[in-house]
Amino acid sequence: MLRIGYIKQLQKRWGRRAPKQMLRMMRLHRTPFQTILQNIFGALEDGDGRFAFPTIAAIARMRPDLVREIVNEGHEVASHGYNHVRYPTLSANDRERDFALSLQTYRKLGIEIKGFRAPYDNYTDDMPALLEKYKIVWDGGFGYRTEYREKTHFFNFNLNDRPSSVTYIPLNIWSDDLMIDVHGMSPEVISKTLKESITQASRTEGVIMFDLHPIRMGQPEFVGCLRDICVHANSLGAWCTTPSEAVNYWKAHKKWKGDSSFCLLLTGDIDNWVFSDYLRRVIWKRK
Ligand SMILES: [Zn+2]
Numbered sequence: 379m380l381r382i383g384y385i386k387q388l389q390k391r392w393g394r395r396a397p398k399q400m401l402r403m404m405r406l407h408r409t410p411f412q413t414i415l416q417n418i419f420g421a422l423e424d425g426d427g428r429f430a431f432p433t434i435a436a437i438a439r440m441r442p443d444l445v446r447e448i449v450n451e452g453h454e455v456a457s458h459g460y461n462h463v464r465y466p467t468l469s470a471n472d473r474e475r476d477f478a479l480s481l482q483t484y485r486k487l488g489i490e491i492k493g494f495r496a497p498y499d500n501y502t503d504d505m506p507a508l509l510e511k512y513k514i515v516w517d518g519g520f521g522y523r524t525e526y527r528e529k530t531h532f533f534n535f536n537l538n539d540r541p542s543s544v545t546y547i548p549l550n551i552w553s554d555d556l557m558i559d560v561h562g563m564s565p566e567v568i569s570k571t572l573k574e575s576i577t578q579a580s581r582t583e584g585v586i587m588f589d590l591h592p593i594r595m596g597q598p599e600f601v602g603c604l605r606d607i608c609v610h611a612n613s614l615g616a617w618c619t620t621p622s623e624a625v626n627y628w629k630a631h632k633k634w635k636g637d638s639s640f641c642l643l644l645t646g647d648i649d650n651w652v653f654s655d656y657l658r659r660v661i662w663k664r665k
Pocket of ligand 1: 458
C-alpha cells in the first residue's frame with residue numbers, strides 16, 4: 379500500500395525516471411556520509427583545496443557533529459534553505475520563513491552562515507532583496523541561470539539603484555549529476571572535463587565555481603577527481619579557497635590572494651545524510 383503510494387508520487391513528480399533515480403540514491407547512500415566527508419577532506423588536503431557545503435538546515439540539525447566537523451576541517455557551511463523545496467512554488471512569505479528558519483537553525487548550532495544556494499538552484503526574481511535583507515555575503519546559485527553561467531567574475535544586482543552588497547558567483551554547468559547521471563562519465567573523463575574548464579578560467583583571471591555534490595563526488599571511485607582538479611588548478615596559479623574568503627578578499631583588494639591569478643571555488647550541496655531522509659523528502663513534502 380505504502381509502496382504503491384511511493385511510486386505514484388514519484389512518477390507524478392519525475393515521470394518514468396523516478397524508480398531509477400531512487401535506486402541510484404539508495405546505492406549511493408550505502409556509503410555512510412561520515413565516510414563520504416572523510417574521503418573529501420582527505421582528497422582536498424592532498425590537493426590543497428577548500429570546499430563549501432550548502433546544507434539543508436533541517437538535515438544539519440539532525441547531525442550537528444558532521445556540520446561542525448566540516449567547519450573544524452577548515453571548510454565552509456552555507457545555507458541551502460531549511461527544507462529542500464523549490465522556492466518559486468512557495469509564497470513570498472513562506473519563502474522568507476524557510477530562509478530565515480535556516481539561518482536561525484544554524485545560529486542555534488553555533489555555525490556562522492555567510493553564503494546561500496537555493497534548492498535546485500531555483501530562485502524567484504525578488505530573492506536578491508531577501509538575501510540583502512538577511513545580510514548574506516555571497517550567493518552561489520542565482521548564477522546558474524543561463525544568462526550568468528558563463529560570467530567569469532563575481533557580479534552584483536542593482537537594488538534601489540545601488541549595487542547589492544550580496545556578491546553573486548557564476549555557477550559552471552558541469553555538475554556531478556550532469557556528468558555522472560546524465561552523461562555516464564568515468565572518473566577520468568570527469569577530471570578531464572573539469573580541468574579543461576579550469577584551464578579556460580585561468581586565462582580569464584576570474585573565478586570558476588562548481589557544484590559537486592558530496593553524495594557522488596565523495597564516493598571512493600570519484601573522490602580522486604577532487605584531488606586531481608585541485609592539483610591542476612594550483613599548478614596554473616589558482617587560489618582554491620572558500621567562497622567567503624574569496625569574496626571578502628576580492629572586495630577588500632580587487633585581486634586574488636598572494637600570487638594567485640584566478641580563483642577556484644569547489645562547492646557541493648548536502649541534501650540528505652541517509653537514504654531515509656531522501657525518501658521522506660521525496661514522499662512527503664515537509665512543511
Ligand atoms: Zn540540493
